[in-house]
Amino acid sequence: MTTTPVDHDTTLxxxxxxxxxxxxxxxxxxxxxEDEGGFSSRLWEVLAEAGLPWVSVPEEAGGxxxxxxxxxxxxxxxGAAAAPVPVAExxxxxxxxxxxxxxxxPGPSPTTAAVAAGRVDVHRVGAAVRLSGELLGVxxxxxxxxxALLLDDGTVASLELSRARVQPRxxxxxxxxxxxxxDGVDVPAGDLGTAAGxxxxxxxxxxxxxxxxxxxxxxxxxxxxxxxxxxEREQFGRPIARFQAVQNHLVRVAEETACARVSSxxxxxxxxxxxxxxxxxxAMASVTVSGAARVVSAGAHQVHGAMGMTREYPLALxxxxxxxxxxxxxxxxxxxxxxxxxVAARRAEEYWPLVASGLAAS
Numbered sequence: 001m002t003t004t005p006v007d008h009d010t011t012l013x014x015x016x017x018x019x020x021x022x023x024x025x026x027x028x029x030x031x032x033x034e035d036e037g038g039f040s041s042r043l044w045e046v047l048a049e050a051g052l053p054w055v056s057v058p059e060e061a062g063g064x065x066x067x068x069x070x071x072x073x074x075x076x077x078x079g080a081a082a083a084p085v086p087v088a089e090x091x092x093x094x095x096x097x098x099x100x101x102x103x104x105x106p107g108p109s110p111t112t113a114a115v116a117a118g119r120v121d122v123h124r125v126g127a128a129v130r131l132s133g134e135l136l137g138v139x140x141x142x143x144x145x146x147x148a149l150l151l152d153d154g155t156v157a158s159l160e161l162s163r164a165r166v167q168p169r170x171x172x173x174x175x176x177x178x179x180x181x182x183d184g185v186d187v188p189a190g191d192l193g194t195a196a197g198x199x200x201x202x203x204x205x206x207x208x209x210x211x212x213x214x215x216x217x218x219x220x221x222x223x224x225x226x227x228x229x230x231x232e233r234e235q236f237g238r239p240i241a242r243f244q245a246v247q248n249h250l251v252r253v254a255e256e257t258a259c260a261r262v263s264s265x266x267x268x269x270x271x272x273x274x275x276x277x278x279x280x281x282x283a284m285a286s287v288t289v290s291g292a293a294r295v296v297s298a299g300a301h302q303v304h305g306a307m308g309m310t311r312e313y314p315l316a317l318x319x320x321x322x323x324x325x326x327x328x329x330x331x332x333x334x335x336x337x338x339x340x341x342x343v344a345a346r347r348a349e350e351y352w353p354l355v356a357s358g359l360a361a362s
Contacts, residue, residue: 056071
């Protein structure tokens with residue numbers, strides 16, 4: 001299984017999302033959303049009406065059903081459109097946490113998610129809890145109705161964000177990455193649950209893989225824009241695509257994008273199937289895709305020259321997201337260290353089977 005449609009239902013799902021994005025996530029729409037806090041309410045309303053943000057969340061929990069593989073497959077399309085909506089946070093993360101903990105999955109407004117990771121103090125008040133602390137870089141907190149917060153003891157708290165203080169912050173791409181301040185916020189017992197088998201590591205894997213798949217989609221769009229520009233732009237009476245230096249950049253952009261796509265597909269397939277190698281392959285995909293993002297961004301801007309930095313041209317919408325997303329849910333250095341520890345912990349004869357099994361899965 002890959003994040004490319006392979007059956008009829010999945011193809012219909014991809015076609016539905018592609019149509020919505022084509023109509024409601026144009027370059028002008030994305031630019032307008034960046035000026036309005038990194039969120040498109042119009043796009044969100046259409047996606048929510050179709051139930052797309054809650055794909056993979058069980059219907060009995062208030063979701064749209066479908067598989068984890070279906071939800072992961074949508075992330076590349078969203079990345080390729082630079083879609084200014086928190087779909088991954090609402091379904092893949094918050095919806096997953098809340099449903100697994102037996103809590104209501106809210107809608108139709110967005111929901112965001114975070115892990116406490118030692119940054120939140122928890123005080124029991126009878127069956128309720130009182131939360132105090134600071135959460136940094138929470139995606140779309142100012143645009144969300146609730147926060148699904150995974151506490152250090154495995155408890156999931158469904159927190160109404162109107163009861164917290166949200167300080168607007170943004171990443172390089174203008175997307176909302178807000179600070180949530182919890183000043184003794186009480187969460188009633190009815191908004192608390194325990195998610196079986198869910199911990200901070202599992203959360204991080206899902207979150208990081210969603211970003212990795214979005215980055216692959218953005219790189220595919222960068223490749224498309226760069227190839228078209230090189231063919232159409234003429235200098236000295238011929239298309240710049242005919243100059244060897246430009247061809248070298250185009251080849252590098254294309255090959256790095258292809259490697260990133262294969263690596264992310266392997267990781268997504270492993271996570272969706274619940275394979276034990278999912279953590280290893282997600283770490284490897286994270287390192288591969290982050291490295292590819294640097295090469296793709298640099299090569300694309302070399303081909304475009306000054307044009308690529310103008311507001312009128314769409315290239316920077318995607319390269320700014322590549323630079324932002326590669327640092328979210330774990331830095332590139334942190335994922336490199338994880339891969340290093342994974343490799344170092346294996347004997348020499350175990351290394352090739354690990355790599356080859358991923359190649360076979362692709």
